[in-house]
Amino acid sequence: MSRLLLIAFDESDLNSCGGFAAKLGLPYDALLLSGSSSVGGEQIFQAGLTAIPTADTVAGLLAVFVHTYSHVAFVSSMRSKDLAARIAGILDAAMITDAIGIESPTTFLRPMVAGAVIATVDAEPPVFITFRPSNFAPAELMAGTVVPMGIEPAPGSKIVKASAKTAGRPDLSQAKIIVSGGKPLKDAATFETVLGGLADALGGAVGATRAAVDTGIAPNELQVGQTGKIVAPNLYIAAGISGSTQHMAGIKDSKVIVAINKDGDAPIFEVADIGIVADLFDVLPQLRAKLPGARS
């Protein structure tokens, strides 16, 4: 029987699942590893974990739990790829990474070579899928019956220390608005004040180039590009970003790209929908003051 299980690490994942479930068109349930929700699927399994254990300690148990489903889907993220591929390995099941489209329950579209090529792939169920939520139009998840579920991690890798979530900003891979910057931001404090200030005013996330991360201006989890996060916001504001191939590979699915750069010949202008040749230190504070909807 064809049936989808959505696996969410917390409620924020679940919010991104509706579009995928609607497009796949199969009856579905949800498994929420932490947090709680009254929508998600016909049955909403809630594990109620306060911290997410390492993938290798829970994959065995989850493999037993999910084996009756034809499709098991996760929002694409580092942690979902870590876990999904481990479970798929246990079950020797097909897995589609970063699905961006569905042709049928056995045929999917996915990007490869950093998005330079789109592959159409076939996989017989059971199939594990991580999908990019920005490629699926938002849709409501159904309300369902909450079913408490116990998850007892098995022995395996142990977390010694974890960094806390950065204050209140949306996750890059799910953000609707991203303000992103490169090396011209000079240092970490300037980066945070100038870019972070505009991002917070717009309720958006902050991104960075690899050069900004490598020079210590921005933390590594903010890196956008082929080797960092692939993003697809409605609005991507690139400030002081010249537009290396590897950076552009990570942003080209954005709906609207705005480029602000002093160098009118920067390659970023080739992909930008709106460009301005100007100093970001002049433009960004004005945007914060003038953009409709920006909170001061």
Add this chain to the structure above:
Amino acid sequence: MRILIPIKRVVDPYAKVRALPSGEGLDTAGLKFEINPFDEIALEEAVRMKERGEATELIAITIGGSECEEQLRKSLAIGADRAILVETTSALDPSAVSTELAAWAKELQPDLILMGKQGTENDENQTGQRLAAKLDWPQATFASKIEKLASGFQVTRETDLGEEVVEVAQPAVITVDLRLNEPRYIALPGIIKARSKPLERATPKTALTVKVKTRSYANPPARGAGIRVNSVDELVAAIAAKGVL
């Protein structure tokens, strides 16, 4: 400690790659092939472990056609002690590759399998985790720092939220991320020495059954040309007109 380093041959990660007009594959005409850059970082880390006296033997392994010898010779030049080319012309996917690698790991009995988090061609990010699952070994993915413990490893992992430090007992599978190290340039003595290092050609131990088949390849639609504005007020108006705020 013995380390197994799976190496993947990929099309030049810095080249602009397009789909063939027929949609039957990638247009790689005139392009170079390289070691998957993430695998090269894994190999570099293994070589450093050997230089520190933590590892004794480094084995590079590739599954693919005879052309992969080029990448294995380079791996030997970088510092692998020996290399195995599991020869096949079959189409592969992470399921087939991890199943085959698991069979080799059972024979070679490494204490650590160190590999890239993903290949830059298919960007699938599955093989390490699937391999760890098949071997029932612990895994640490997206490593940005690895320290040897008495009988395991302390690994700093990049995560969606920042980073986390985990401990894994050996044997383990560790997949590496970009910031773990910067691979060395290959020195001439390494290239000369590599010629005399053993490169074994072997036949697959498993059926190499794929679970995912690629039907066709296409180029994504190009972005349309944008506009230039001359003032911040025009910029604000242009952004507002897009309806994305």
